[in-house]
Amino acid sequence: MKRRxxxxxxxxxxxxxxxxxxxxxxxxxGALFLSFTNWNLISPQYENVGFLNxxxxxxxxxxxxxxxxxxKFMAMFVPIVLIGSLAISLIINSLPRFKSxxxxxxxxxxxxxxxxxxxxxRGILSYNSALNVWLRNTWDLNIDWLGSSTLAPLxxxxxxxxxxxxxxxxxxxxxxxxxxxxxxxAAAIDGATGWVRFFKITLPLLYPAMFTxxxxxxxxxxxxxxxxxxxxxxxxxxxxxxxxMEIYNQAFSKLNAGYGSAIAIIDSVVTFITILxxxxxxxxxxxxxxxx
Numbered sequence: 001m002k003r004r005x006x007x008x009x010x011x012x013x014x015x016x017x018x019x020x021x022x023x024x025x026x027x028x029x030g031a032l033f034l035s036f037t038n039w040n041l042i043s044p045q046y047e048n049v050g051f052l053n054x055x056x057x058x059x060x061x062x063x064x065x066x067x068x069x070x071x072k073f074m075a076m077f078v079p080i081v082l083i084g085s086l087a088i089s090l091i092i093n094s095l096p097r098f099k100s101x102x103x104x105x106x107x108x109x110x111x112x113x114x115x116x117x118x119x120x121x122r123g124i125l126s127y128n129s130a131l132n133v134w135l136r137n138t139w140d141l142n143i144d145w146l147g148s149s150t151l152a153p154l155x156x157x158x159x160x161x162x163x164x165x166x167x168x169x170x171x172x173x174x175x176x177x178x179x180x181x182x183x184x185x186a187a188a189i190d191g192a193t194g195w196v197r198f199f200k201i202t203l204p205l206l207y208p209a210m211f212t213x214x215x216x217x218x219x220x221x222x223x224x225x226x227x228x229x230x231x232x233x234x235x236x237x238x239x240x241x242x243x244x245m246e247i248y249n250q251a252f253s254k255l256n257a258g259y260g261s262a263i264a265i266i267d268s269v270v271t272f273i274t275i276l277x278x279x280x281x282x283x284x285x286x287x288x289x290x291x292x
Contacts, residue, residue, distance in 0.1 A: 032265060037049060049258070070222060073153060077157040112163060117159060150239075152240050156240060175205075175206045211282050243270075251264075
């Protein structure tokens with residue numbers, strides 16, 4: 001019986017395992033192989049160049065920019081999306097009725113196309129848009145929203161946070177609903193209300209959901225592509241040139257597939273190390289409140 005159950009488990013897991021093998025494992029080893037070649041994506045001929053692509057990537061100004069830009073996005077996006085999604089989940093959890101309806105409403109931006117959203121935002125922030133015309137006529141402000149190395153990353157971060165807040169709030173709402181009401185009742189008897197109750201009870205007991213959402217948000221930062229590609233093209237001055245942008249430019253625009261694969265491998269290593277560090281920091285925070 002146990003053996004039959006194991007076979008049944010493998011059978012149900014086989015579609016996902018097959019999907020992972022075809023779209024993740026095989027491409028990963030393929031990229032690793034190509035990273036040691038000078039293949040140009042077209043020619044059937046290529047030669048092994050050893051670690052030349054990796055050395056070139058480390059010395060590249062564009063790759064270094066992608067490295068720092070990613071952490072700049074992380075510093076902006078992660079706090080915004082965490083605070084926003086937590087606020088949404090608290091609002092939904094406090095509603096006496098129609099929680100599912102409001103959850104679906106907040107979730108809808110997650111289904112929106114990144115390209116469509118970027119085009120709308122680009123229209124809103126264009127020079128002749130109603131917003132900029134009003135700012136110039138009323139306040140004499142002429143803001144180049146997407147031409148500023150400070151505002152452009154912030155706008156992209158807010159856009160992506162707007163899209164994912166509803167999705168992350170579902171996870172946090174589930175965590176809030178799992179907190180026993182008896183805990184709040186006992187805290188109320190002891191006089192804990194408002195922010196004291198939030199920081200001393202809600203936030204510590206919400207740790208598993210916060211852990212999941214934070215890891216998802218950090219991992220998402222390393223995959224940002226659509227928004228900077230449509231809005232800024234990586235500019236101004238490489239201030240929005242992400243890892244995915246640089247990989248795309250090298251592999252598909254400049255046809256340096258081998259070099260682009262080397263950048264992708266470096267990106268994978270940086271992503272793994274960053275998530276590992278963030279995970280350890282979150283575990284330290286969790287251990288402070290008794291989560292093992």
